Structures are given as structure tokens and as C-alpha cells.
Amino acid sequence: MDYSTELNEQQLAVVANTDGALLVLAGAGSGKTRTIIYRTAYLIKVKKENPYTILVVTFTNKAARELKNRLADLMDIDPRYLWIGTFHSVCTRILRFEHEHLPYTSNFSIYDADDQKMIFKKIYKQLNIDKEKFPIAKIRSFISNQKDHLITPEDFFEFNDENLFTKTVHRIYKAYQKYLLNNNAMDFDDLIANTARLFHDKPKIRKKYEDRFKYIMIDEYQDTNYAQFKLIHLLARERQNICVVGDDDQAIYSWRGATIRNILEFEHDYKNVQKIRLEQNYRSPDIILNLANSLIKHNSGRHEKTLWSKMKSETKPSLVSVDNDYEEAEFVAEKLLELKQHTLLKNCAVLYRTNAQSRQFEQIFSKHGISYQIVGGVNFYQRKEIKDLIAYLRLLVNPQDTESLLRIINFPPRGIGASTLQNVVQMAYSSQKTLFEMMLAKKDDPDKLGKRLNRIGNIYADLVKSAREMSLSTLVEKVVESSGIIQYYENSKDIRDETRLENIKEFVAAAYEFGEYYAHETGGNPTLSDFLQHLALQTDVDQLEDKSNTVFLMTMHNAKGLEFDYVFIVGMEDGLIPHARSVDGETALEEERRLLYVAITRAKKNVFMSMAQTRRLYNVNTYTMPSRFIAELDKKYYDKEEDYRQSNIYHKARKKPKERIKNSRSYFKIGQKIVHNKFGEGIVLNVDGEDMDAKLTISFPGGVLKKILGNYVTLKK
DNA sequence: TTAAGTATGCTTTTT
């Protein structure tokens, strides 16, 4: 492998500088991932280092997987012994391994924001705290912030003034940590904080990992928080062999505790730091970079950078103003159909500031038969039916996980309501047993309580046995069956439960897939615990599939690290970008500016920006103002369609939705021919309800009957 | 105890 022909001068310098502290300031599209891959390969192939000594931390699991795959394919390196992962996955691995030095067992559960919320509710009730005065979301993020700064309930008041507010927060924090410990569970912040603390408190363990990881590389360093900095510093301060890669212009996670300080102060945190800038962009034509630069230069206190590109473009980015949010979606749809003539839809993405903006696009895209894929939003794994299933599984791995038990003890309904439950909890408490033990012990008692617990107790006694014998996927299938969830949804009359059933099937498929993936990666069979960990740390971006040819819809945050030929940036309005909650204060505003910068720099070929003059908010049409960032964009680098109303698209777009709504009272009739995006042409057999909300029973070719909402089909012309 | 009906509050961004 000739590195010098594959890399430019600066990239080469990053690859060859393997010793000492190295700060790489890598602009958008400057071949950052590529450089990390070559550096890793260089260490192994040229420096003959054992892969075992290298730690690479990435921002998403997807990035980690990509890195591994490319190392395997291009460089013929077995990635199995490399430690490549996100902070969260690396920490989980360490914590499970070192559990004996912690008050947790190796199979601790990982709780997400949803679980946290439920626990907070319980604690509020228990401690009798007013949620008006102490809003859960606010307190939760306050406590999360403490964890990001490695502040425990014990040393809380060393860092916080003592007043009425902090006293209450402290009580909640203490109770919350106790609850987690009792459930043998950690939240996301704990994964990082506990690892950092472990390294800090147990020098022997730190030494073990310090000796092992001779080379440490951190990607997206601008989005690390204090706990992550500390964790890495503990590992790297002795050897000072660390390479961080980042771009202060792309820091967009300060609200999550990330601090630019880490990248700005890197030269003080480590000795003799070498600094290398990657400024040549290989992704976008110069006009797009100029546009992005004209925006970002309004930020102060940044590392001065001049991103440039050799590529020229014949087309110019554009900004379009339309009447309302539906027409914005129509405009994007129209453009996409045009683009579809010479490019694949999967090379296109629609980026918005808030998830709520996705709906119009979904509707209009289905109408035009444009297939799309939403990344993020309501995560698959956050859906009720999936969370229920996961709770069943978690409990098998971690019987202390009372939170999960409470979730499913009476779902599907088996006669254990609030009052019965209280009895069981009380008895468990007085006999010093976990709720799980109580459930299993009581199930054979002939008294009233025993009878109630009978079903769930039997189910679990059986499942516990199966868990020891069955493979992962068979076990998951068995849980789906014997929990009664399938039967419950099959008997339900609610049309939404059909989707739930499909989701459950998809979940079982995911278990199979994971089994195959795991076998491929490690040569072994996954345990249930492996699967659960995978689920907990998985995000939507990680699952992004480019197999099917669909447009991607996602938030600007989710687009970080990705690239597309054509990028639509929608909702260029004040209140959206910058978001209404981020317009006070220069710091917040600068982060919004960076976010838009990230969005623009995703594009390889062209950028289409759009704004709507009115937008429906909480079901009311509200007038909007153009984003204040538009004034900062240099007019040389984009075309503005001043009066979009005059154009054809506008009139076409305007009529369609109106017509539809007017006639909608009798919109669907029995016998009507319709077209569905996925199933094709069909005939309406029954209509329940009116308008777009009507529940339709439709017969598709091959005698397939489906119940579908009117929203998802169009009339056949 | 549960299902169905009514009230509310909610929208940043996510590992």
C-alpha cells in the first residue's frame, strides 16, 4: 500500500505522526474517516503494532462499523481485536468486564430516557415533590449535567450552592441513583461516569487499560463532554499517545454537555501537541463551501480555517419561498421527481430542524409515490410494543430489574391492577425479596394473591428454563408467543395494533439478523445479554440502510457525518433555524449557526433551501419570518426565487390539497379503486370513518385483505 | 379491574 498516493500531504502527516499528542482540525468533508482508517492500518501494517493495542472512539455505532468494514476490505485487517466503538459501547464493555469492582453485576440493564422518566415519576410521588415547581425534564437534565461533570450525590454540595432548589434536586438525585442500583441498572451518563470513576479510584485497573491501549484515537472530539475528556485523559496522560480529530465549526451537542473547551484546550491538556489542519474538501463544489463559509464566519472565537475545494459546479444552490408548509413539501416532491430522472433517490436527503416537521413530507411523498425513510423521530425501539418486549427480555437477564417487571406484570392484562400490585410490592418489601422472587414464590400459593400471579409466574418460570437452553432468536420468538402479546394484538380491534404486530415481527427478525451478524463478527453465538446491549446502544442512524432506494428524511443533528448528492434544507425560518428556544444569547445562536453549516456541508452536488410563509403550529396557521441566517448567506453563492407564487409548481401544488379536502367527506366509497404505495392497486371493501382518517378495508391482488388509513392511499385516476 | 371516553400539554436537538 502506497500511502503517499492515497493521501494528501496533511493527511499523510496525520497518519505518520504516530507518537505523541496530535490534534487534527478537520473541516467538513476533508477525508477525516479516510485518514483515521489509514492511520490505523499504518500502525498495524507498517509499525507492526498489535491491533489489540489500538482504541478508536467514534460518534455513532454506524461509523464504528464502517471503519471496521473498510479496514477489513481495503486493508485486509481482521478488526476483531481492535477496540472500535462509541464511548458508550466501549464503556459498557469495560464495566461488564470489571463488574466485580462495582456494586453492579455484569448483566446490568441500560435505561433510556423513557425509563428515566418513569422512575422520576415514581420518585416524585414517593418524595411528594411538586412537578410544577420541579419539572421532570428540567431536573432530569440538571442531574444528567451533574453526571457529565462526574459529580455524585455524595459530593453534590461541594459543587452546588445549598438552597431550596438544589436541596430538592439533591434528594431526587440520591433517590434516583438508589433506584438504579436496586434495579442493577445504569443510564447513559452512568456508563461514562462509572468508567471514569473506576479508572480514577482503582489505579490498578486503570493501569491495565493504560498499558493496553498504546494508541488512542477519538473522532468528533468537539462533541465530547467533561466526563469523556476525563476518562480519556486518565488513560492517555501517562503515555501522551493520543490523536483527536474534530472541527469546532461542527460542534452541535453542547446541550448534551459537550464542551468545545476540550478541543480548544487540547494543547494545554497534553504536552508538545502537534497540530495539523485538514482544509481541502473532497465532498462539495466550491460554491457550496463558499456559501457555508459566508455563514460560519459570523461566529466568533473559532479556530480560523479556510476550507477549499478543487471541484467546480454548474448549478447554484437556491432558496425558495412558498406559501405554506404543505406547499414546501410539494416543492420538494416536485424537485425530487425531477432529480429522479438522472440520480437515485437514496442520494437525496431532506434535513429539518425538528422531528415534527417530517409529517408534511411523509404525506406528500406518499401521495407522489416517492419512497422515503425517516431516520430518528420516534425510534423503533421506543415504541410501546417493542419496549414491552424488551422489558420481558431484560427481566430474564437481570431479575433485579423491577422497573421492567412493573412494566409487563399486567401487560397483556392478567388481572393484576394497581391495588393488587401494591399488595405484592408490600409483601416483597416486608419479606426482603425482589419483586421477581416474590412473583415466582407466590405463584403456587392457593390464596387470592397467588392465583393472580399464577399466569405471569408460570410464564417466567418456563422462560427462565428456556433461556438456558435456547438460542437467542428462538428464545425471542418464544417470549413473543408466551407473553401473550401477539394474541393480545391479534384480538384487538384498534387498527393501529396491526402496525404493532408488524413491528413485533420486525423485532423478531432483528433478533435473527443480530444472531447472524454476531456470528459473522465473532464466530460465536450471541447471548440474550449481548442482544440487549446492542439494542440499548443502537440508534436510528446506526441502522440507516442504503440497500433500498429511498429519500432520507432526518434532523440536521442526525445528518452529522453523512453526505448526500442533493440536500434539501427546509423550514428556513426564524423559530425553526435558529430554533425559538435558542435565539436568546449569542452562544445558543452560534450553535444554531453551526447546525445550519453542518447541514449545508452535507451536499456533494447541490443544496435546495426553502421556507414557508405560513406554517401550521398546533393546528393554527401562523405567519413566519425568514431565518435571520439568510441575511448572512452571501447572495453571490445562491439564487433566490423572489416570487415563487408566479411559478407553475405553485399553482399546481396549491390546487391539489384544497380539492382533496373539499371532496373529502365522501372521499372513499365502497368499490372505489385506490393505489397504495407499497401494495399497489386495490379495491375498497369497507369504509369506517371519514376523510383521510377513514379506516379502509382494501382487497389487493392475490386476495390480500388489508386495513389501511385513508391517509396512506390515493384514488386511482 | 378494565375499557372507553375526556382532558391536557406539548415540540428542539440524542448517546
Added chain:
DNA sequence: GCATACTTAA
């Protein structure tokens, strides 16, 4: 406008 939380009737 939707999803969740709470209330009421069976």
C-alpha cells in the same frame, strides 16, 4: 393534532 394521563361506567 396527537399521544398520554386521568376519569368514569360497567
